[in-house]
Amino acid sequence: MRCRKCAADAAVEIRRHHTAFCSEHFLEFFERQVARAIEHERMFTPEDRVLVAVSGGKDSLALWDVLRRLGYPTTGLYINLGIGEYSAESQRKTLAYAEAANAELLLADIPGEYGMNVEELARATHRVACSACGLSKRYLFNKVARDGGFAAVATGHNLDDEAAVLLGNLLHWQTEYLARQAPVLESTHPTLVKKVKPFFRIAERETAAYAIIRGIDYIVDECPNSVGARSLLYKEALNVLEQAAPGTKQSLYWGFLEHGRPLVQGREPVDLRACLHCGQPTTGEVCAFCRMTERAAERMRLRRAGGARVTTSPA
Amino acid sequence: MKVLIRHQKREVEVRGARRVRELLAELGINPESVLVIRGAALLTHDTRVGDEDTVELRPVISGGVA
Numbered sequence: 464m465r466c467r468k469c470a471a472d473a474a475v476e477i478r479r480h481h482t483a484f485c486s487e488h489f490l491e492f493f494e495r496q497v498a499r500a501i502e503h504e505r506m507f508t509p510e511d512r513v514l515v516a517v518s519g520g521k522d523s524l525a526l527w528d529v530l531r532r533l534g535y536p537t538t539g540l541y542i543n544l545g546i547g548e549y550s551a552e553s554q555r556k557t558l559a560y561a562e563a564a565n566a567e568l569l570l571a572d573i574p575g576e577y578g579m580n581v582e583e584l585a586r587a588t589h590r591v592a593c594s595a596c597g598l599s600k601r602y603l604f605n606k607v608a609r610d611g612g613f614a615a616v617a618t619g620h621n622l623d624d625e626a627a628v629l630l631g632n633l634l635h636w637q638t639e640y641l642a643r644q645a646p647v648l649e650s651t652h653p654t655l656v657k658k659v660k661p662f663f664r665i666a667e668r669e670t671a672a673y674a675i676i677r678g679i680d681y682i683v684d685e686c687p688n689s690v691g692a693r694s695l696l697y698k699e700a701l702n703v704l705e706q707a708a709p710g711t712k713q714s715l716y717w718g719f720l721e722h723g724r725p726l727v728q729g730r731e732p733v734d735l736r737a738c739l740h741c742g743q744p745t746t747g748e749v750c751a752f753c754r755m756t757e758r759a760a761e762r763m764r765l766r767r768a769g770g771a772r773v774t775t776s777p778a
Numbered sequence: 779m780k781v782l783i784r785h786q787k788r789e790v791e792v793r794g795a796r797r798v799r800e801l802l803a804e805l806g807i808n809p810e811s812v813l814v815i816r817g818a819a820l821l822t823h824d825t826r827v828g829d830e831d832t833v834e835l836r837p838v839i840s841g842g843v844a
Contacts, residue, residue: 474821474822486820520840667840668810668838671813671836672813675836683837699811702810
């Protein structure tokens, strides 16, 4: 197979575009796709400061790398979730990248800040670990971005991530979630920072290929809590379809953005206010993150006070 | 050839030259779910690999959808 641009041996085939590229021209293609997405969707401008949510995985490190190369002023944010060796390794990879690239990195530490890791927060509030983790990350992305005066939070969600979430939302007709699924979530309240997904046009194979070609040392192993996650099942199902019919994932997600989303927009709750405890955006009086951490702290306090029996209800 | 299947944390020995797509089919791995690496180079599915090669099948699926 030959590179479409220079006829050298190809390194990456992109079946949905009926094309292939050598390493050099794949990087060119990749960066152009990201630049187009940012400009077309008006995600941010070269004058905006962007907070990049970095996990140490391929997508987020590739995103940080490409945004820096495109000349956007970025700062990374790594959140220590306290998930044993997985968190320790992902933090090492993130710190090594930041140091080698001489890039600014902020660190948030959930066990250090809240006295327990996300698995303990989940257990204390009868959530599954991924729920407590997702809630904590969304909260801290927004809080750090707002406190630091960033114009937007950028995450490494790619086409496969978005197509899998969409499939899950469709299978269960989660119309509120469908309405909120977009490459750009604008700020709809003074406390809410804009969220953007510059990789929404790019397949997961391509973000991994970018990271490998650029020599980015990312954490390959998955979070131990993601074993058996429904999102992985949806990705596998979509990959079966993609293998048989290249372009399926793109058609599903891009088609939704063009034809489906306009039908469900306006169903999301828009009545946001500032949390009475922390000032972050919420639809109630106290945000879900404060409810979770306060319940978990109360449970820990009672345990330390003498092992009293405590019952909790889901946050 | 040596094939390191990273996400299954195992290594298998496969004899005989063949194309990457044939190798993946024999191992029952969806080509959409992995990248195939030889040395520092990414291989497309029509590349031939042989007995002297060591290739890594690196998963591209990540579950961090929060």
